[in-house]
Amino acid sequence: MQGGxxxxxxxxxxxILEAMAKMQGNVAKxxxxxxxxxxxxxxxxxxxxxxxxxxxxxxxxxxxxxxHAQVVEVIESLxxxxxxxxxxxxxxxxxxxxxxxxxxxxxxxxxxxxxxGDKM
Numbered sequence: 001m002q003g004g005x006x007x008x009x010x011x012x013x014x015x016i017l018e019a020m021a022k023m024q025g026n027v028a029k030x031x032x033x034x035x036x037x038x039x040x041x042x043x044x045x046x047x048x049x050x051x052x053x054x055x056x057x058x059x060x061x062x063x064x065x066x067x068h069a070q071v072v073e074v075i076e077s078l079x080x081x082x083x084x085x086x087x088x089x090x091x092x093x094x095x096x097x098x099x100x101x102x103x104x105x106x107x108x109x110x111x112x113x114x115x116x117g118d119k120m
Contacts, residue, residue: 017092
């Protein structure tokens with residue numbers, strides 16, 4: 001029920017798709033912010049993490065690896081989020097196809113017509 005009005009199944013799917021689109025937009029904003037942050041971190045690292053900044057060779061190896069691990073963690077988290085959103089979209093579109101709504105909301109798009117396939 002949205003605003004006190006009962007919705008049919010197609011309207012419900014439309015609301016879900018709009019919510020997914022908003023989530024994708026927010027993910028894009030997060031990625032943009034992370035790209036800016038990564039550029040700043042890169043510049044700082046290039047200017048401050050020189051061989052003279054470390055007392056021994058071990059520190060020179062460990063500290064950049066810690067920075068790298070943080071970047072990898074962010075990428076992994078965003079990848080998991082995207083895979084989850086993609087899975088939910090596929091489930092929704094398959095359900096719509098089986099109920100006859102697939103043509104109106106991208107039916108066939110994920111079942112191989114455009115070479116995307118189901119490789120996850």
